[in-house]
Amino acid sequence: MQLYKDQPLRIHNSLSGKKELFQPINKGHIGMYVCGPTVYSNVHLGNCRTFMSFDMIFRYFRHLGYKVRYVRNITDAGHLENDADEGEDKIAKKAKLEQIEPMEVVQRYTVDFHNTLQKFNLLPPSIEPTATGHIIEQIEIIKDILEKGLAYEVNGSVYFDVVKFNEDHEYGKLSGRKLEDMIANTRELTAQDEKKNPQDFALWKKAEPQHIMRWPSPWGDGFPGWHLECTAMSTKYLGETFDIHGGGMDLKFPHHECEIAQAEASTGKSPVKYWMHANMLTLNGKKMSKSTGNNIYPSEIFSGDNNILSKVYSPAVVRFFMKQAHYTSILDLSDDALLASEKGYNRLMEAMTGLKDLKTGTTSDFDVAAWKQKCYDAMNDDFNTPILIAHLFDAVKHINLIKDDQETITSVDKELLEATLNAFVYDVLGIENQALAKDDSKALNGVMELLIQIRNDARTNKDFATSDKIRDELTALGIQLKDGQEGTTYTLK
RNA sequence: GGCAUCGUGGCCGAGUGGCUAGGCACAGCUCUGCAAAAGCUUGUACAGCGGUUCGAAUCCGCUCGAUGCCUCCA
Structure with missing residues (x-):
């Protein structure tokens, strides 16, 4: 199904600052690279939001029928604590602190990363390469940039010559900065700095004797610079120019700016068509930030072990909450906001749960085909999930009216409605219906039917003490009774 | 200090020139033995000031405020 032929998609390109019509380089295929985590600690919720945003984008591309190669790396080396010469590798620092091997640190937090994303129902990327697995590729790129005269070696380290690069290229075009301004605004070089200019960044760093993470290179033992790994891995798996490069806003400068510089220096081509x-x-x-401690971990939300939120929230509710905001907007987490989202989530899921049993009639009061296109229009407008969700609630309203016999729907429309809702909620937004996952055993249903019958008998006999007791006790157990036109049903909370 | 983004009704959050965003909360009504659930109805929101325009939350200018980046962070 090549839906994309009928669904023109517009994407906000950070490079141009505008929404642009999305046209992949190779028809029907998309190459997408997203900067993954540095695995030196547990992922916090802020990290998860970025990956969830790109997961939704990945899912929508797939839904549209594109063949997507989605590459998301694991940074397991090269990410320094700071830019100073004595800067320590984040992984190595953590390893020293916990007195374990660096690769144990990497393993521990990679596992945590995967587990957490799985709880949030993220699809795995097509390829998940690691920096340490691509040292050779990185060295090759450095050699190339050195040959082109846009990098220089000092004392076993190699730096990218930003000033020289800027003579023929535009350093700062992604982040809207001008090199002259940056130079004017930086403090003078520290005496021991090896770099020609403060703006220069490391492609290769010499490993001091005490450094544990080290690899041989033409410039001696050392380790690669952080920015380089993404260039090496994206080029290897997606080519010199690919469709989409994504990442968190905070990576725009300097990380992505440096990626552009490295790629352009090495290949002469702009590496990415759409920056997101x-x-x-x-x-x-x-x-949210690891370094300042202003963060919350997903596990703390699921367990309730935190002093920010009043109750436990499920991964699906958190995901729904995040999709209610646009991915390019700042979103503030609060208990009130999550509480509101949880109620909305429950309403949506309840409407969807009973969808199969919806009665059909000879006419439809609800123009399902037009509604369906509105859902696509929302997504086609730079993945506007809040608008999509607004439309989903429009459908919820109609479903409830039909259940209430106030509206009717034809069986053809019902099928279309069900298919469309399932596609957008489960496949595109990736929101799981936890009501369906709950215990729905035959035994429970039998017991519930019995209790409902006893309660209704009591009500008929005006024995409200008994009927209310059943209702209240069930509520306390997390089972809600609903008295509708067609009798009483129940839902598990 | 430089660059950038943002400021929407009680809360969250869409919307870039004229047409109801949506969710949650609140209130009234319908339904109910009472509730819950569901439905219906109600909110004269766009930081402030000035300008452009027939018309601005939406464009321009200024002021105030917030945030991000400029050093590691998704």
Whole structure:
């Protein structure tokens, strides 16, 4: 199904600052690279939002019928604590702290990363390469840039010559900066700095004797610079020019700017057609950040072990909450907002759960085909999930009216409605219906039918003490009774 | 200090020139033995000031405020 032929998609390109019609380089195929985590600690919820945003984008592309190669890396080396010469590798630092091998650190937090994303129902990427698995490729790129005269070696380290690069290229075009301004705004070089200019960045760093993570290179033992790994891996798996490069907003500068510089220096081509940046999740109005400690971990939300939220929230509710905001907007996490989302989520799921049994009639009061296209229009407008969700609630309203015998729907429309809702909610938004996953055993249904019958008998006999007791006790157990036109049903909370 | 983004009704959050966003909360009504659920109805929101325009939340300018990046962070 090549839906994309009928669904023109517009994407906000960070490089141009505009929404552009999406046209893949190779018809029907998409190459997408997203900067993954540095695995030196557990992923916090802010990290998850970015990956969830790109998961939704990946899912929509697939839904449209594109063949997508989605590459998301694992940074397991090269990410320094800071830009200074004595900067320590994040992984190595953690390893020292916990007195374990660096690769044990990597393994531990990679597993945590995968487990957490799985809870949020993220699809695995097509390829998940690691920096340490691509040292050779990185060295080759450095050699290439050195040959072209856009990098220089000092004392076993290699730096990218930003000033020289800027003579024929435009350094800063992604982040809207001008090199002259940056130079004017930087403090003078520290005396021991090896770099020609503060803007220069490391392609290769010499490993001091005490450094554990080291690899041989033409410039001696060392390790690759952080920015380089993404260039190496994206080029290897997606080619010198590919469709989409994504990542968190905070990576725009310098990380992505440097990627552009490296690629252009090496291949002479602009590496990416569409740059996409997902915005931050804030907590208490401030960006979530590992370094400042202003963050919350997914496990703390699922367990309730935190002092920010009043109750436990499920992964599906958190995912739904995040999809109610556009991926390019800052989203603030709060208990009130999650509470509101949870209720909305429940309403949506309840409407969808009974969809199969919806009665059909000879006419439809609801123009399902037009509604369906509105859903696509929302997604085609730069993945506007909040608008999509607004339309989904329009459908919920009609479903409830039909259940209430206030509207009718034809069987053809019903099928279309069900298929469309399933596609958008489950496949595209990736929101799981936890009501369906709950215990729905024959035994429970039998017991519930019995209780409902006893209660209704009591009500008929005006024995409200008994009927209310059944209702209240069930409520306390998390089972809600609903008295409708067609009798009483129940849902598990 | 530089660059960038943003400021929408009680809360969250869409919307870039004229047409109801949506969710949650609140209130009233219908239904109910009472509730819950569901449905219906109601909100004269767009930081402030000035300008452009027949018309601006939406464009321009200024002011105030917030956030992000400029050093590691999705």
